[in-house]
Amino acid sequence: MENNEFEREQLELPNAGKKLLLHSCxxxxxxEVMEALIASNIxxxxxxxxPNIHPRKEYDLRKEENIRFAEKHNIPFIDADYDVDHWFELAKGMEHEPERGIRCTMCFDMRFEKTAEYAAANGFDVISSSLGISRWKTMSQINDCGVRAASxxxxxxxxxxxxxKKGGSARMLEISKRERFYMQEYCGCAYSLRDTNKWRMANDRPKIELGxxxxx
Structure with a gap:
């Protein structure tokens, strides 16, 4: 798994935590998050x-890639419900909000609340998410939602x-290339797909082709 070209930081869960439930997008x-945790024996x-990921074809592509990588490293994988109708209900009135706006806050809250609920019922004392490694996301927004859910x-x-930090974003790209992961070209939701395609058409680029x- 490791290329030995760098020395990883030895990680420890906060507050002497014992078991982590990692929300994965x-x-x-x-x-990179998974490999860092494995290297630290967490x-x-x-x-x-x-449930924000739209359409179902895109959802299945992203999920199956994640399952493949988890199985490669013998990491337990919880496949939660795709309650997309509930997501659209919560997004009503926010259809034209910008990326990183209140719709995204709602989306993070929804996913982290479900993560925390499962964690509490199944013996996990720490939760986190891989969402924060993406440069397209606002880390403070993600952390606020996560802390709120855990509280x-x-x-x-x-x-x-x-x-x-410490090369995590670069290693994320290296691992993606090494594993030939599916490259998603928009955040995930129907409105992100709509707005990304609008931008692409305005800049003489073809629409996104799923898969x-x-x-x-």
Whole structure:
């Protein structure tokens, strides 16, 4: 798994935590996070809960890539419900909000609340997410949502570790190329797909073709 070209930081869960439930949005974002956790011998499980991803074809592509990588490293994988109708209900009135706006806050809240609920019911004392490693996301927004979700349960902690630091973002790309992960070209939701395609058409670029591009 390791190329031995760098020395990883030895990680520890906050507040002497014992077991981590890692919310994963996709294989490219979680690959580096997973390898860092494995290298530090941290006990963790992947929790895939992303009802925002649209359409179903895109959702299945992202999920199967994540399952493939988890199975490669014998990491437990929880496949949560795709309650997309509930996501659209919560997004009503926010259809034209910008990326990183209140719709994204709603989306993070929804996913992290479900993550924290599962964690509390199944013996996990720490939760975190791979979402923060992406440069397209606002880390403070993600952390605020995670801390808020964890605060609803006694003795639950949201780990605000900065996965981008010390070369994390670069290794994320290296792992994606090494594993030839599916390359998603928009955040995930129907409105992100709509707005990305609008931008592409305005800049004389073709619309996104689902399932076409992979890291090389």
């Amino acid at each position: 996709c294989a490219p974002c979680s690959g 006990d963790f499980t992947i929790y895939f809960y992303n 609803r349960y006694p003795n639950m902690e949201y780990w605000t570790f900065n996965w981008r 076409k591009n992979y890291y090389e």
